[in-house]
Amino acid sequence: MKEKRARLHRIAATAAALLFLCGCSPESKAAVPSPLQLDTAQMMETAADEVLQERGQSLRERLDAPEIYRFEEENGIVTLRIDAPVVIPDAAAVPVIRISGVDFSQEQVDKVLSLLWREDAMWDNNPPLTKAQITEQIASIEHNLETQPDYQDEREYYETIRLPELRGMRNTAPETTDPVRSDGQLAAEQILDGRTEKVVASVTRLSVHGTSGEYFSVQNNPDNQIVLENTRNGRLDVQKWATLDYQLSVAATRFDSVRTTFSGTKVSPDDQTRPATENGSLSQTPAQAAKTAEDFFRSLGEDISIYDMYLFGGKGVYIVRCVRNVQGIPCILMDGESTMLYTQSADEEVPDAVWAGETITLALSESGILQFDWDSPHRTGETLVEDCSLLPFSDIMEVCTRMLPLVFDEQWGHIEDMTSAMISIDRIEFGMMRIIKNQSIDEGLMIPVWAFYGSEPFESASHGRQNASTKQPKRLLAINAIDGTVVDPQSGNQGW
Secondary structure, eight states, rough: OOOHHHHHHHHHHHHHHHHHHTTTOOTTOOOOSTSSSOOOOHHHHHHTTTTOOOOOOOOOHHOOOOOOEEEEEETTTEEEEEEEEOOOOSSEEEEEEEEEEEOOHHHHHHHHHHHEEEEEOEEESSSSOOOHHHHHHHHHHHHHHHGGGGGGGGHHHIIIIIIIHHHHHHHHSSSOOOOOOOOOOOOOEEETTTTTOEEEEEEEEEEEEEEESSSEEEEEEOOOOOOOEEEETEEEOOOEOOOOEEEEETSSSOTTTTTHHHHSSOTTTTOOSEEETTTTOOOHHHHHHHHHHHHHHHTOOOOOEEEEEEEEETEEEEEEEEEETTEEEBBBOOTOOOOESSSSSTTTTSSSSSEEEEEEEEEEEETTTEEEEEOOOEEEEEESSSOOOOOOOOHHHHHHHHHHHEEEEEEEETTTTTEEEEEEEEEEEEEEEEEOOTOOOOOOOOEEEEEEEEEEEEETTEEEESSOOHHHSSEEEEEEETTOOOOOOOOOOOOO
């Protein structure tokens, strides 16, 4: 972790020098103290500059951006090749907006259940424990205390607190339990200190199932403001990572949104033809599946749009990955990504605070929605700048073409016997991305960025050919559209 942080600081220092050498004077819009330590006050001042825009001018025209951008340059063994469509939303204005991570509200839970739940009853997934179940827990702890070295550090807790508690529970526990019906309401649960048994935090949850296997759960954010090292369930970080999960059947195939990009077939949400599969043609077109997704989010009252779609033809299932819109501008997809802060703990491998990117995924078939995953919901707040002053596309590409080789070198430059490398960009995308307040996950800003997607295969004598089999392009770089600084989602651009 220390090595990774040092590497990021080296990128920052190198990039700052690069921007200076590119002719960006201290007074120019693109001049910044460091790409990875964003001076937000200066950025906001730059964003609020008067926007010179002709009447009826599109965002693409305003940025002077082409439909397709091509560039190629060799630098030693590294070749940078860009042959990419430039994706720009149809937006009249580009704002800067406050953003926060939130819990799922009861109102949201009620809406999702009203739209998706198909059975008459919901049954609690956490009914009271029986004597047999408690006895099994006691036996497991006793066995682990005798055989597992990791348990010895917590021997006092188990012997003086947890085991006596379980034995007391067993005395009054029922032999059997009947299913407990749920009313679908979130319930607050206390989080106890593992040594003192005092309440140190709380969290709201819901977990239910139907008779035929339908499943729904919500896990909101714990309300602790500092890291709790010794709760009954272990270390508890500070986090913004609430989760909502619906499955029509827990016995059916589980579709992971990230893995679908490697095993599914990409389709267009506008395609109105029925895909051919090994079992014949599907009755549902991609466009019909997309409409189902769009209608669902409209009914949910959320401004969410489709980012991309994948088809699992053998199962007749479409996976739809979605993003939040910010005043008509889609967010950059942050599937599986999070911002991690290291502020208190001496253990540099474990983050003290985590704020996940918002992830929204649907699995659909002709019978309807099979799966719905929604992680880390965001809520937009005050608009700080109605319409940003933006750098022209040419300035962004000047930063991009100089930064990509530097980032590649920081990632792979330790391989001394590399013989050739290709940095290939095949998609350029304008959208909104979150940065966070320094050392905090309570507040952030949505700002406009340029994202660059592609691959970076290379060859070396010791490693052979690497990164050559990537089916889907990954995001290699993100640049602030206001001032040309590099945006690092993992660190949240801490600096304001």
